[in-house]
Amino acid sequence: MPTSPILNLNDNDNIAVASRKIENGTALTPSGLVAKDNIPSGHKVALTEIKAGEQITKYGSIIGVATQNIAQGAHVHTQNVAMASFHRNENYGENAQDTNILPQSQRATFNGYRRADGGVGTRNYVGIVTSVNCSASAAKLLAREAELSGLLEKYPGVDGVVPIVHGAGCCIGTDDDAFRKLQRAIWGYATHPNFASVLMLGLGCEANQIPLMLEAYGRPLDESFQYYTLQSAGGTRKSIEKGLLWLETALEKANKAEREPIDASHLTVALQCGGSDGYSGITASAALGYAVDLLVKNGGTAALAETPEIYGAENLLTDRAASPKAGQKLVNLLEWWEDHAQKHGSEMNNNPTPGNKMGGLTTILEKSLGAVAKAGTTNLNGVYQYGERIIEKGLVFVDSPGYDPVSITGEVASGCNMICFTTGRGSCYGNKPVPSIKIASNSAMYKRMQDDMDINCGTFADGSETVAEAGQRIFNTMLETASGNKTRSEELDIGDAEFAPWQTYAQM
Incomplete structure (x- = not known):
């Protein structure tokens, strides 16, 4: 159990995240901040008084705007926060850096099948x-x-x-x-x-x-x-x-x-999140991002997907695009999605889902910041259409909806031979022919659904492990699973019904 009831994520934030269920009147900080509402675990609490129209910041980024005055210590969620406008950066690659790939003789290995x-x-x-x-x-x-x-x-x-x-x-x-x-x-x-x-x-x-x-x-x-x-x-x-x-x-x-024995450069890992909650971007996705950096360092490939779920956080990817072409291709996909949503009378903020909101996520901007954390910190080397064969190494992006079975179908079709799936509410997903490692964002759900979860990253929120330690565990599990260790979904024989191609055509 962490000593503090709240998690402060960035010095510039005006909210913190409840590390456990908080009752009205609970002391939140030694300086005298007191909860003004009952605040569910994983939800947000105001660190300062926030005026109507002011921006809500989490991870040091804007996730919404206050629709009314919010008192210090109050619950910050859908009842007092709305979607905010954002600026899309077109200076692609300004934060791209050289990636130090280990020589083949020093790379991690797994036992795989050469075709x-x-x-x-x-x-x-x-x-x-x-x-x-x-x-x-x-x-x-x-x-x-x-x-x-x-x-x-x-x-x-x-x-x-x-x-x-x-x-x-x-x-x-x-x-x-x-x-x-x-x-x-x-x-x-x-x-x-x-x-x-x-x-x-x-x-x-x-x-x-x-x-x-x-x-x-x-x-x-x-x-x-x-x-x-x-x-x-x-x-x-x-x-x-x-x-x-x-x-x-x-x-x-x-x-x-x-x-x-085969070196880790032959691993291509699909990155996915589903049933996300307020902890997902803080624990499971952050730890998976650390593991992705290890994978890329070992010459491997990680494929981020779910285009609507990077909406508003795309600058974190385009800023480190390895080429202007990669950055522009990603923006082109997002513009297609904006048009697609409008044509169908929808809007990008219709994601998060009701389950996401129950878990503490308020807007797509907040959800996207947590989702992009899965991608680690390395350059974005390539952007692909749905199911298009991946040829670049390192971090890449595959276009897809946010609906997990449809999205993962595209990633697997693109060549992913491993899946890492973070979840806060609890996904029961499995895949054949590709093993799916499910990573829990909080310990309560992990304990409740241990038959479906492979890794618990709630340890970071509990204060018993660092993100780096959890990320190393994920990377080790990738190698062990690639070598034949069964995932929980494989033990349950799940995966026969999850092939779900994305259907955007007119059915005549």
Whole structure:
């Protein structure tokens, strides 16, 4: 338990964060500051009197504006704070610095799977990837039949057979960016290094034709990559029979793959936050940012995403863009999102969610500052479209919505072979074929949901650990998980239903 009931984050802040539930009348500081309200854990308390119209500052940055006079010691939240305007800096890269990458001989290592195409896997699955929803049930039946038949028991070196199914693929235009988003998501999974072998399964008459996808992306058929359609195979039952014959060969081949020591430059980690609270940016995301800096120092890659959840904090990224092009690409994405929200009668401040607000987050500006903390302090080296293959090392950004399953689908399709997911309210997310490390922002939730949480970073708020110590634990867990240690979601066998491509097209 920390000695102080409040956490002071920056000398320029006019609020502090409650480190535990505070009752009205509680002494907050030795200098005589007293709580004027009951303040929930993780929520904000006014350090000074704040006049209506004055800015609210947290982390030394503006998170909103007071809608009424706020007394010193009062609860600061949605009842007295509104969204504020902000300035978008266009001096890209003014804080970019040289990154000192360790020589290969000094880098941390993990035990991974080297694939024939040069990719490196952290898991060894066989995938059944569908081109359209019309073949989804057949894919799931094929995976279920393989399990019920005892076929998988013959191949202990294989992590499992995963059906990648979704609700799209037909009655859509095929010549626009919305369709290309869908194709990139499907193709990114079909060629993911955590799959030793993949069968692509279609219906046959869908808009998203598999042969056209192969032609567009240039993947030849071989013993580890095959496709057919239900119509060409003669229907569901015959497709399953054909699939079981293919699985015999695919599983035998996958079972021969062996882990070997590989340096950390081959880790590409998806950064995600979901069910965030008032502690997320202070504890879990800050510690993950420290781990990201360690990963980048070891030559690895970290992918930040959730474009609406960096809104208002983008200067923290564009200021350290490695090139003006990277900074401008990120701003272009944000401008697209502003237009997208307006077209749909929405606004960027509709995120945070009700759960975020219950946990203490008030505006998107506050949420974004905490979300960007996951990205550490290194240069922003690249900005990518949804599902676009990542080629740069270091910190990169992948465009996506803030909805976690959709966002992570894009990151995995872009090549991430590990997920680090911070949460304050408690996410139960898992992913196949990529392990997801879930990081709790507060100890109370961690204790309540230990079956779903991998790491507790509430230790910083509790006063028992530094951010650096927690960040080192996260980095060590990345390496251990990449080497085969199961995450909590893997122990629960979660991840079959989380493939959720971003759908921005007109469904006709």
